[in-house]
Amino acid sequence: MPVIAPPPLPSEDKRWKIVNGTMRKNGFARHALIETLHTVQSSFGYLDDESIRFVARSLHVPLSQAYGVVTFYHYFSLKPPGKHTLTICTGTACYIKGTDKLLASAEKHLGIPQGQTTKDGLISLTTARCVGACGRAPVALADGELQGQITGDELIAQLERWSKE
Amino acid sequence: MTTEELEQIAESVRLANSKHDHEINVCMGTGCLSQHSDKLKDALTSAVDAQGKKVLVRRTGCMGLCAAGPLVLVDPEEILYQHVHAADAEKIASSLDREPVAELQCNLREHFDEQVHIVLENSGHIDPEKIDDYIAHDGYNALLKALTEMTPKDVIQQITDSGLRGRGGGGYPTGLKWSTVAKAAGEMKFVICNGDEGDPGAFMDRSVLESDPQRVIEGMVIGGYAVGASKGFIYVRAEYPLAVSRLTTALREARRHGLLGNNICNTPFNFDVEIRLGAGAFVCGEETALIASIEGKRGTPKPRPPYPASSGLFGKPTLINNVETFANIAPIIRKGGKWFASIGSERSKGTKVFALTGKITNSGLVEVPMGISLRQIVEGIGGGVPDGHTFKAVQTGGPSGGCIPAELLDIGVSYDALVKIGSIMGSGGMIVMDDTSCMVNVARFFIEFCMTESCGKCIPCRAGTAQMFTLLTRICTGTGTMDDLALLEDLCSTVKEASLCGLGQTAPNPILSTLKYFHNEYIEHIVNKRCPAGVCNMESIQSEIPSEVTA
Numbered sequence: 167m168p169v170i171a172p173p174p175l176p177s178e179d180k181r182w183k184i185v186n187g188t189m190r191k192n193g194f195a196r197h198a199l200i201e202t203l204h205t206v207q208s209s210f211g212y213l214d215d216e217s218i219r220f221v222a223r224s225l226h227v228p229l230s231q232a233y234g235v236v237t238f239y240h241y242f243s244l245k246p247p248g249k250h251t252l253t254i255c256t257g258t259a260c261y262i263k264g265t266d267k268l269l270a271s272a273e274k275h276l277g278i279p280q281g282q283t284t285k286d287g288l289i290s291l292t293t294a295r296c297v298g299a300c301g302r303a304p305v306a307l308a309d310g311e312l313q314g315q316i317t318g319d320e321l322i323a324q325l326e327r328w329s330k331e
Numbered sequence: 332m333t334t335e336e337l338e339q340i341a342e343s344v345r346l347a348n349s350k351h352d353h354e355i356n357v358c359m360g361t362g363c364l365s366q367h368s369d370k371l372k373d374a375l376t377s378a379v380d381a382q383g384k385k386v387l388v389r390r391t392g393c394m395g396l397c398a399a400g401p402l403v404l405v406d407p408e409e410i411l412y413q414h415v416h417a418a419d420a421e422k423i424a425s426s427l428d429r430e431p432v433a434e435l436q437c438n439l440r441e442h443f444d445e446q447v448h449i450v451l452e453n454s455g456h457i458d459p460e461k462i463d464d465y466i467a468h469d470g471y472n473a474l475l476k477a478l479t480e481m482t483p484k485d486v487i488q489q490i491t492d493s494g495l496r497g498r499g500g501g502g503y504p505t506g507l508k509w510s511t512v513a514k515a516a517g518e519m520k521f522v523i524c525n526g527d528e529g530d531p532g533a534f535m536d537r538s539v540l541e542s543d544p545q546r547v548i549e550g551m552v553i554g555g556y557a558v559g560a561s562k563g564f565i566y567v568r569a570e571y572p573l574a575v576s577r578l579t580t581a582l583r584e585a586r587r588h589g590l591l592g593n594n595i596c597n598t599p600f601n602f603d604v605e606i607r608l609g610a611g612a613f614v615c616g617e618e619t620a621l622i623a624s625i626e627g628k629r630g631t632p633k634p635r636p637p638y639p640a641s642s643g644l645f646g647k648p649t650l651i652n653n654v655e656t657f658a659n660i661a662p663i664i665r666k667g668g669k670w671f672a673s674i675g676s677e678r679s680k681g682t683k684v685f686a687l688t689g690k691i692t693n694s695g696l697v698e699v700p701m702g703i704s705l706r707q708i709v710e711g712i713g714g715g716v717p718d719g720h721t722f723k724a725v726q727t728g729g730p731s732g733g734c735i736p737a738e739l740l741d742i743g744v745s746y747d748a749l750v751k752i753g754s755i756m757g758s759g760g761m762i763v764m765d766d767t768s769c770m771v772n773v774a775r776f777f778i779e780f781c782m783t784e785s786c787g788k789c790i791p792c793r794a795g796t797a798q799m800f801t802l803l804t805r806i807c808t809g810t811g812t813m814d815d816l817a818l819l820e821d822l823c824s825t826v827k828e829a830s831l832c833g834l835g836q837t838a839p840n841p842i843l844s845t846l847k848y849f850h851n852e853y854i855e856h857i858v859n860k861r862c863p864a865g866v867c868n869m870e871s872i873q874s875e876i877p878s879e880v881t882a
């Protein structure tokens with residue numbers, strides 16, 4: 167079988183080398199698709215058309231399959247994140263402790279539903295299905311930093327701090 | 332690595348530790364870290380240094396009582412401090428050799444005394460990023476014993492004798508699973524550790540991986556030896572960054588010590604482990620879906636048979652067990668299957684780790700012997716419901732489990748007893764609800780979860796959960812009818828009977844159990860348009876109801 171050379175890197179951007187590194191480590195095997203997408207997302211913040219095409223071609227995975235995987239898993243995002251991200255946990259323990267009210271107040275304050283980013287690109291509001299810190303419910307992550315037993319006022323204060331930056 | 336070398340490492344750790352008069356263990360699990368226990372550890376280190384004391388300040392994994400974090404344990408006195416912050420460091424340092432700091436002391440004897448720690452025995456006592464600490468606590472003795480003194484058959488016999496059952500929720504006998512994979516034909520076999528703890532409200536696996544990762548790796552290597560596999564994968568949720576980083580460190584250290592790789596412990600046995608990150612899909616906890624995900628595909632389940640034991644990862648025979656199951660292996664090999672079987676109840680042996688959360692005073696991680704009553708867990712260990720509220724239900728098994736009412740609190744915890752009352756053991760989430768929780772809304776919460784997490788492959792689950800969600804939404808907003816309720820019950824049995832995998836088959840459990848034990852709440856919502864707990868918002872229809880009904 168003729169060996170098809172991997173496609174050239176999409177640009178000079180050094181991050182592509184990191185992505186390529188993950189694929190090389192896995193011998194450009196098809197099963198490295200999810201691993202590689204993780205690397206793309208951690209390097210670029212999200213997955214765009216160009217990156218999905220590049221990964222699919224490099225691993226000889228049909229584009230449809232690559233796109234199917236990206237949209238199947240909640241962790242992958244097709245949109246660039248805002249400068250800051252507020253993630254509110256909606257796991258069972260947090261739900262019992264009233265996380266729905268926290269989410270509603272954050273949505274109202276930002277004027278966007280969960281899963282979206284404010285128009286100025288400053289703040290993304292997301293939810294998580296349990297971050298595993300149930301002992302400290304309700305929990306929110308401010309730019310990945312876990313804050314336990316959080317109140318609505320604290321949440322709004324955090325959002326306001328970000329807006330004022 | 333030989334027995335003597337292991338003993339040498341253990342001895343040197345003990346010697347180094349004995350040079351200190353005290354040990355201060357600082358919990359650095361996810362819960363306590365979020366309250367800056369890392370800064371606390373630095374503060375304690377500089378405080379004891381400044382006072383010129385011979386004290387070892389150690390980073391440890393989870394101590395269990397997350398609600399009281401950050402936690403600090405002073406040894407050998409065994410004084411536990413709660414809610415400790417960096418500002419308290421001086422106080423604690425000066426109190427050594429003197430009276431403990433009374434205002435910080437945590438006196439919850441009953442919380443700890445009723446627990447039996449096997450899986451968590453090292454949690455809170457060792458540094459999870461130092462393999463030598465693990466070795467000093469009998470670490471890798473079991474692997475060495477298995478490789479040098481036992482045949483793979485002997486290992487499986489011990490596991491069978493122990494009566495250990497899968498801790499991921501299903502409760503399949505571990506020994507039987509291992510012997511099936513061992514008997515399967517094929518040169519190439521795999522071992523998978525399922526750490527895709529998707530059940531919301533559960534964090535046992537996260538905690539074990541963060542606190543004692545070597546224990547899980549040791550269990551996997553022993554598993555590989557028993558079934559004849561040379562390659563293992565740990566599938567961990569990407570939402571658990573600390574667990575992933577500690578596991579990465581642990582794997583590197585194990586390789587460096589020759590406990591992973593080729594010719595482990597100078598025997599012909601080769602085994603290595605790789606981490607695979609989950610990407611946020613609850614259904615990947617199902618074994619065939621998890622395997623698809625490791626293969627880089629969408630995590631959709633396949634009909635079984637063939638079972639992974641005969642055709643799993645890349646079509647090869649695959650042993651797949653949960654994190655907690657693997658964490659039980661080393662002690663069983665070390666102390667014998669009979670010892671393990673002496674703990675627990677008739678058909679459920681050993682202990683179970685539960686994540687006790689919700690409306691409970693001492694929320695956190697607990698490990699109890701099987702057979703202990705739910706009442707002992709909730710009222711004894713958990714300290715009951717706080718703020719003067721009354722207990723209403725305890726939910727086990729997450730979205731696949733059920734709600735257990737107060738009158739059944741005296742049953743003993745075992746796989747079979749929980750199934751009998753309409754719930755399941757599950758992976759170990761245990762969420763306590765009080766009078767401020769609406770059981771209909773809880774059922775709706777879980778079915779919404781199953782609806783969004785359904786992979787969409789089979790119709791009963793994909794369409795059924797969506798319809799059940801619509802019906803429950805109607806009931807929760809006061810527009811439901813008795814016909815809706817009848818339809819809901821009917822749908823529950825269809826989805827349960829006809830779904831392809833465990834997600835769909837168990838999705839109706841939260842509805843069925845609340846219908847069984849809290850039927851009156853459904854009736855209140857439908858007939859009287861009233862939510863007894865005051866959770867559901869029925870304002871939109873309140874105005875249409877005659878006042879004598881709402882009163």
